[in-house]
Each structure stands twice: as C-alpha cells, then as structure tokens.
Amino acid sequence: MIEFQNVVKQFPDGFRAVNGLSLTVHDGEITVFIGPSGCGKTTSMRMVNRLLSITEGRILVEGRDNRDYPAEELRRKIGYAIQQIGLFPHMTVLQNIAVVPRLLGWEEDRIRKRVDELLELVGLDPDVNRDKYPRQLSGGQQQRVGVARALGADPPIMLMDEPFGAIDPITREVLQDEFLEIQKRISKTIIFVTHDIDEAIKMGDRIAILKDGSLVQYDTPDTLLAKPKNRFVRDFVGADRQLKRLGLLRVRELMTRDTPNVSLRASTDDARRAIEAAAVKSAFVVDEDGVLKGWVDREGLRENPDSLLDAMNEGDFREIGVRQSATAREALSAMVARGFRITPVVDERGALVGSITLRALQELADQGWVEGEQAS
Amino acid sequence: MSVIPNRIAMLGSSVAALGFFFLPIVALKPNRLAAGVPFNLLQLQGDYRYILLFALALVPFMVAFRKDVTTRGWLLVALGNLLLLLTLLLPAMAATHLLANATQYLGENAFVRNPRVLPTGGLALGLAGGYVTLFAGLRDLERSGVQAWIRAIGAWAGVAVIAVLLATGAFNVYSVMVEFHTNGAALQQKFVEHLMFVLVSLVVGFIVGVGLGLWASRDERVSNVILYAVGIIQTIPSLALFGVLLVPLARLGDAHFLPVALFFAVSAVLAIAVGLGYRALAGRLPSRLQTASLIVAALVAAVPLTLFTGVFVSFVYRAARIGFGGGAMSGLDNGILALVLAGLGLWVLRRWVFVRDGVVRSLVRWAYLLAYAATGVLFVVLMVRAAATDQFLGAVPSLSALTVRDLGVSGIGVAPALVALTLYSLLPLVRNTYAGLKNVDNAIIDSGRGMGMTPAQIFFQIELPLAFPVIMAGVRNAGVALVGIGTVATVIGAGGLGDFVIQGIVNTSIDLILLGALPAIALAMVLDALLRFAEGLLTSPGIRHAQNS
Amino acid sequence: MSGLRRFFTPAALVWLVFAVLLFAALSVRETIHDPQLRAAGVTEASIVPDLWLPVFRFSPSTLLEMHGSDDLRVLGFGLLPADVSDSPNPAAGSAGAPWRVSLGWFALLMVVIEGLLGLRYAGVDEKLVRPLVRAAGIFLVIWSFYGHEPFWDWMLHGIFPSSPDLLYNSNTVISLAGQHLTLVIISSILTVAIGLALGILVTRAEFREFLPLVSDVVNSGQTVPTLAIVAIMAPIIGFGFWPAIVALILYGLLPVVRNTIVGLEGVDPAMIDAARGMGMTPSQILWQIEVPNASRIILAGVRTSVVINVGTAALGAYVGSGGFGNPIASGLNQAIQPWVLLGALSAALLAILLDYILGRVEYVMTPKGLIIER
C-alpha cells in the first residue's frame, strides 16, 4: 500500500508541481495517474521512490514513511519502468534484467532462472533473446525487456511512467493486454502514469485525475465515466464517455440468459409459439448441439409457414453473435452494424448462451447520464 | 529560491591569494641570462598601493556569498577585471623603483645590462585568479539573463584597458617587453612569416582537403582509404614529419625542373589511367581486389601528389610573400583592401537595410558579386606580378638550367614546413567535409531530387549550405593547429615565431620563449575568432538557429 | 581441407610471408658502413634482427633503465662531445644475451598462434584475444627492429650511400626508443589518471558549476603551441626528464578531459534515471553505467592524447629529455641527414604503432552492445 498524505513538491525555482496530494494506492491494484501534460504525474510518482525529495507531507510505503528507508534500499524494492525505457546498451538483456537482483546479491543460478522466467512472462523466448543487446531488439521488444527489468527482483510495488508511450498503437494494445494478463498472476501494487484516457480506463483499477498538481477525482474507471465530478473531468474523459463506459462492461454481465430459441428440427409452429410466448419479434435457431445457426422472425414464418429451414435467416455464429467476453461496446457496435435491436451471445463453441438488447444498453447509459448530471 | 555561493569565484580568489601571499611576484634580473632576485608582494616597498592586491585577492571570496545574483555578477566581473589589470600594473609600478635601485638589490659585482623584471609565479597565479573570477561573474550574469553583448563588454573591458596601457608603455619594465623592444623588428618579420605559412598551407590544405573529403563522401570504398591515410599522417609527430620530408624534398630541389615536370605529367596521366581503369572494371572486380587496387592507385597518385603539393605550395608562398611584402602598401593592395571593405559594407547593407526592397536588393547583390570578382582578379594579378619579378626566380639563365630549388623547394627551409603543415591540415578538413556531407539528411536530398533539381543544384543549394558549418569547424581546427605546429618549423630553418622559442631554450630565457609563444597564442585565438565570425556570416540563419537550440 | 583453410587466416598468411622473407634475408650478410659499429668490431651482419624482448633482457638500453639525456648538442652548443662510453656497444649487447632467436622463428610462432586462433574462433567475431595478440606481435617485431643496428645501417647506407655518418653516435636506437616510450608511458598514465578524475569530477552534481570553466580552459589550451609548453618548462623546472613529463601531461590532458566530459555528458539521462530508480548508488551508476557508455569517446581521447604525447616527447629533445627527438635535432643542427631520417622514421613508426595498439585496445574495451549499429 502506498499512501500520499498532503504531499507537496516545490522545485528549487519555486514552481509548485504537486500541491497537497492525498490518496491511497491499494495493494494488488493498478492505480493510474492521469492528467494534462505538466500536471505533476511524473513528479508525484518520482517522489514515491525518492528520485525527488518531498517538500511537505509524506508518503507511506507499506505503512512506513518512505524517508525512513535508505534511498537505495527503497528503490531496489520498487520496480521502475519509464517511457524512454532506459535500457543499458552496454549490457545484454540478461544483464539488464539482472541489475537489481545483482544489487541485492542474489546467486547467479537464481538470477538466471529468474531472468528466463521473466522473459517467458513478457513473451520473449529466453534462448533467443537472453544474450542479445538492446540495440538488437525492436522497440516493442525493448519495452518488454524494460517491464521485465522492472519486475527483476520481484518487487511488491511498481512505478510505471508511460511505459507504453513510445510505441505504435497496435503493439501498445498487445502490450497492454499482455501486461494485464501478467498482472492477474502477479498482483503487484502499481502506479501507472499515462496521458491516454483509453489506456487509463483499460489498465486502471482506479484512476486519479490530476490537474495543476492537485487531485481532481479518484475513482474506479466506471464511476469516473459514469459520474465525472466536474466539467474538467467530463471534458477530460471525453464526450464519448458513455461509449467508453460500455467498453468497461462485459457482455457476460449484461446479457439475459433465457433467450427464445428453437431447434433446427422444430416445426414452424413450435417457432411461432416460442416467439409469442416470449413476446418478442424473433427467435434464434440452434442445432442439436446448441450451436447458433440463424434466426427466424414473425414475418419469415408468415411467408414460409411450412418449413423452418426456409423461414429462417441463416447466419454463422461468428458473424451474428458476440462472445461472452466481449465488451458491451462491441455488442453495441454489432447491433448498429446490422441494424438489430438484439444480438445473440455465444460461447467459444458457438453455442447460444443468451442475448443482449439495445434497450438494456440504453438503460445503462441513461442511468449513468442522469446521475452524472446530478452530481455535477 | 535559494542562491548557493559562487564557488568559482572562491576558487579564483583562492588562486590569486595563493599567488600573492606565498609566491614571489617578480624577479629582478641584471641581464637576459643571469638568474633573478625574487621579490614577494610584501617586499615591494615604497608604495602603500601594493597592499591593495592582497585585499583584491580576498574580496571575491566574500562577494561569492552575496545572495543577489545580478549584483554579485557585476561585482565579480569588476573584481576580475581589476585583478587582471592591477596584477599587471602595480608590480610594474613597483618594478620601476626596483630597476632604479638595481645595483642596491643585485649587489655591486652584478653585470647589469638591460636590467629587467621577470614576472614570476605569483603574478601568473594572480592573472589566473583574475580570469577565474571574471569567469565566475560572467556565469552569474548569464544566469540572471543579462544580454550577451553586455556580458561581452564586461568580459573584454579589462583586456582592452590592458591593451591600451601596453601601447602606452606602462608595462615596459617587464622582461618580455624589454625583449620585445630589442627584437621588435625581428618579431614583426617572424610574425608575418608565421602568418604567411599558416595561411598559405591552410588555403592549399583547404583546396586539397575539401576535394578529398568530397570524393570520399561520394565513394564509400575510397572513403576508407582516404580517411585512413589522412589519419596516419596526423599521428606522425611534427618533428618527425619535417625530418621525413627533408630527404625527398632536398633531392627534389636538386633535380632539374624539366624532368620533374615531365615526371608529374607522366604520373598524372598514369593516375588518370588507373582511375579510369578502375572505373571501367569496378563492376566486375571482387570487392577485396577493388580495395587493393584502390590502395595501389592511391599510392601511385600520392607520391607525385605530395611532391606536386610541395612545389605548388612553395610557389604560392613565395608569390604571396613577394606580392604582399613588397614594401609599403601599393595601390593594388589598397585597392584590394577597399574592395574587401566594400564587400563587407554591401553585405551589411543587404542584410539590414534593403531586405524588403526587391530592386535595390538585387542591385546590391550584383554589386557585391562584382566586388568579390574584382578582388579575386586583383589577387591573381598580384600573384602573377610577384611571380614575374626577377625577385622570384633570381637570375636564372635558361629553362634547361632551372632547378626545382629555384621555385622554392628544398629540404631545409620553408618548403618542408609548408608541405608538412598542408598535410597536417588535411585530417580536420577531410574528416569534417566528409562528415558534413554525409550527415545531410537523405530525405532532404530526396525531396530536392523530387523537385527536379540537378545534381549540381542539389550540391550547391542543399548539401553545401547544410554541411558548411561542419566544414568551417574543420577549417578552424586546422588553422589553430597549424599556428601551433608552425612554431616547430623553426628547427628546419623555416623561421616563424618558433625561432624565439628555440632561442629562449638555448638562452634559458622565459622572456624569449614568451616573445614567441604569446604572439602565437594570440594569432591562434584571433584566427579562430575570425573564422568563427566568417562562419556566422556565411551560414544560413535557419541552420544557425537549429544548431543553437 | 577446410580445417587447413580455417588455419590459414589472412593474418596467419601475412605472418607466414613475413617469416619467409625474414628467413630468406637471413642468409644475406651485409657489410656494415657505420664507423661506430665498425669500431666496435662489427663489420658484417645480417639485417634480420633477433627477437628483442624488452622485458627479459636487462641491458642498459631497455625500458627498465632510462638514460637521462645529456646530449645538449641539439641546442647547437657543441659543448659536450658524444659520450662514447655511454653508448652501449650493440654487438656486445647481443653477444651477452642469454639466448638468441631470429625474428623469423618468432614470425613462424605467430603463424601458429594466429592459425590456432583462427581454428578456435572460426567464423566468430572474437574481439578480445585476437586483436591483442596481433598488437603484441607487431609491437615485438618493431621493437626487435629498433634493437638491430645493422638493419638501420643497411637502410641508411642505401639511402645515403656517400654519407660518412649513418647511425646516431651517442645512443642506440633501442635506447632512444626506450627513452621515448618511457616518456610517453609515464606521462600518459598520469595524464589519464588526472584527466579522467578531472572530467568525472566536473560532471558530478556537486562540482558541476566548474564544468564551463574547465571546458573553457581546455578549449583555449589548444591554442598554446606544444613547443612553447615544452620550452617554458625548462627555465622553470630545469633541463632533463621532468620538464618534458610536465609538458606532456599538460598538453595531453586536453583531449582526455574534453572527451571525458563530452562522453559523460552524452550519456542518455533516461538511462541514468532508470539506474537511479533501480536503486543503484551514485558510484555504481558512475562505474557501471556512465563510464562504460562513455568509454568509446573517453578511449578515443586517450588515444589522441597518447599520440600527441609521442609528438611532444620528440620535442622534448630540445629540453634534454632524450628520445627520438635527439637524433633529429642533432642531425638538423649538424646537417647530418641520416640521423634526421633515423629519428624521424623511428618516431613516426612509434607513433603509428602506438596509435594502432591503442586502436585495438579501444576496440577491445568498448562494450560490445555499443558498437551495434541501429
């Protein structure tokens, strides 16, 4: 746990970059610092491992004032990754990752094992990459090594200053996803600095919005998007915050499970009955394994009263359905694309597990909108 | 906002104090050779003012603790200048007294002839302390945002006053000045000699070096050989290079002119043939063979090239010496001076006055192009006139009796000095030309090509302007180095300021050494400053800004 | 077959050719022309030198024993006649040696060594052993030639057939080389130590304010002619070894300090920040991060400095410090061209040799990760 208590940073030239910052970074969570350029994100972060001195207030690291630790010792147990990566070009990948373990006096065997483990973790083949030099790696690979190095001695805490800042959008997405996967396993306490709101929403368990060295709002991404505290936050998260919020929600959590459906072998009458019973306009058609094959609606049944096969609109589940793990935003996009008000939800095999309706999404958004307006 | 004490000023103050308190300031010498009697600052009796120096050395230390940076800066600049000035002036005043009573201090049986006062360690440290204090003050002023030109005034004020005092003879008691007055005419002559062979070899080196650099930048395989060769030349000690050149140049000098000319012609043809053959075969040879054949070609070309450079550079030197050194300023010289000044004036006008007016601007441009062209023509006329005088070749009966020595080439004297200096100037010139041209962004050249520029246009309008500052930096480095190496040329009888230095060693006389060294240092600094100034004038402002930021 | 091909690397082949040449020349006996050598009883000798190992042979002319030079003829006084007793008898020097081996055998040894290295590191970019072995080999060859007077006699007689004087008459070539090298080595060690310390000091946060001052001094120091620095030391310190050493250090400091500053200032600040963030102490950052990353530039400065020192040491002859400057200066003074050429060639060779060796050292000592192009 990291606790900022009324932290102030004044630079020698008199500029107050951080102005009474108080917040708590919880164990095992990613806390994102975000705000416009020059708002003091980096400054706040660098005070945690005492790369910058604190002018007023204090920062507790695991319950102790961080000034009670010897500076070097403190830093060795806090992982540090920065935008410029800062890999040492004269050291191999192995040597780079081994810096902190060596500083801590680990045995060579243990270091080697740890390095291989970390390289695996960040998705680099140890045998290929261990003895390469940073200049022999691509930007993305370097960034991975940077993260591996920060994790070197398995520090409980990590500070990451725009670690994916200097990378193309596609690789960045990949790295973000991978890092989230890694974090699921290692559960570090992380301060993550970015100025990209999408990255913040995606990576953060909590987001702290800073402005001119002060904390404006500190909440979970969903709350932040649903209830921006004031105009600044609203502008900062963007006009499409409702859409962004949908991006946070998984289809799994929003779908209804009892979806009207009929078997391929059922008669048209069965289908009609099912539709009427549910008081909807259409039903999904599944085969004997429950795999989605298409849908029928009232109109189709009326035109082809004899054969369900003729009445139904065939469609591959990969095209017409969305996965359970998809975001609500993707479901919405699917509906908009095909002009549906409802979209089926399938599992990996393609079996129908439920559906999600446009109305449900709308209600969700309305709720947030109204509350957000009231709050401001 | 906390202000830390100015520790540079403390350093300056300590250095000066160390000198004044613990070391002798001056030594009184009965003549050039004898050892002197040292005097501490305290021993300089007869005037209360000398004590001022003690105080002056300590004040910067206290000023260093002031909190107000701007005031502190100005105080330190003032103190620094004062230290420089008074460290020279007060002992000089005391020295007048010492000299007046020389016999009293030196004892009866000293051989007093041209007695003089030798500045010693204390005085040197005092000057060093003054410089450091001045520097400290200038840093403070820079920090508090005082404009550059105002700071420049502060920096040079003391030096200017010292220069004026020097001219009025206030420092004539110092031994260097005594030597200066005894050797004044010789110094002037040596200085001109020195300047001449630095300039001539710099010009020839520039032509050859920039050409080689250009070639290297165009052909990757040649570049290795060329850069390697000029690198090797640079590692050879100057004394050794003079020695190595002694033999071939002596023999070349003995040779008759006609066969040598024939040799040059043949080897030139040979070199061209090798070059053409290489071009023709380049595509078909394996790369190892290519490099090997290039080295052979380079060697074939190098020997005659070096000799030719020797003849050429000696020729230019003699012409320049005679052309410019011929008595008082002739009409021609005045004409050149006037044209250069006019060109400068026009340049200033073009830049600041007529920038907007299209017609006037183009007129001015024509005018100054014309002025430069006329200067060039006049210069050539001057050279030819010099070469045509019988001063140049002396009384040479006929072409068949003409030896190469008659052109100024010999193993001892100016020729080997010129050749060696030219060779030394090559490395900075070649390397910088090469680097400058290589570093021009390919995208810029591509976009030039894309706009339909010819290779020549790309070179003159894009590459050259962009590489220009780097090339000029090479010229500056070469110039400064040549002034220094030029002093060594004395050992092969080439003359120059080194003559005094060697004389000084022989006589164990610091004065004579300084008499040679100080003008050389000044020459190097002035040359550097002038070339910097020219570089600033000729570099496109766009590039200059990019470099500063 | 392919093993043989890997054995005969280009370097091994060059050594082989060299060995063959040396053995071929071994049988050729040259008549000695130098009056001094003849006076010492050497009338005929091979031009091929024996291997001369400066470390093993404790003769007056080795590195281990420096001659203070009293050859003040360079100054044109002509006061001191050449002290012949001081001049070690070259023939006696060879005869008294515990063992003799022709340089040809050494060249063959180098063939074997290079070949074995070629087999061992076939196709590998090996950058530690091979460059250093090669540099050492070349050094020993040149050193052996320095030690072999008949070779110089043969060469100088070839160039100056009618000259009565050939070899420098007050010191052997090898002892001049020893003096020269001693000057260069001692001054270079001190220069590097002082220069590095100074450069590191002014780039530390605590002393950073002195950086502009030091840069300014270092840059304007360039304008002082080397000859003047050497010269001015003599009246202050006196003639001999030490004024030259002080002058060499003063002038040699410039490139070392300049390059140390440039190199350390050029280290990417992000890298230092990362190192600090990882908990390295300032001295760990300096020695493990900054210096290795600046090493290329620093070493280039050291190389320049040493090469400059070879040149300045030659000028040391004028203040009586010995070295190859002596025959040059005396030769110029007395118009004896062979002496001038002897000194000039030897000094030039020494400078090129040291430059080459330091180039290898630079290459070996630069961290490999820094050489990779991006």
Ligand SMILES: Nc1ncnc2c1ncn2[C@@H]1O[C@H](COP(=O)(O)OP(=O)(O)OP(=O)(O)O)[C@@H](O)[C@H]1O
């Ligand atoms: N050493 C310093 N001295 C004075 N002011 C500083 C210093 N370092 C940073 N600042 C100022 O403090 C403010 C906050 O800087 P900081 O680096 O924390 O910004 P940031 O939020 O990380 O911005 P960015 O998104 O651009 O990285 C900026 O206005 C900056 O100019």
Ligand SMILES: [Mg+2]
């Ligand atoms: Mg930042």
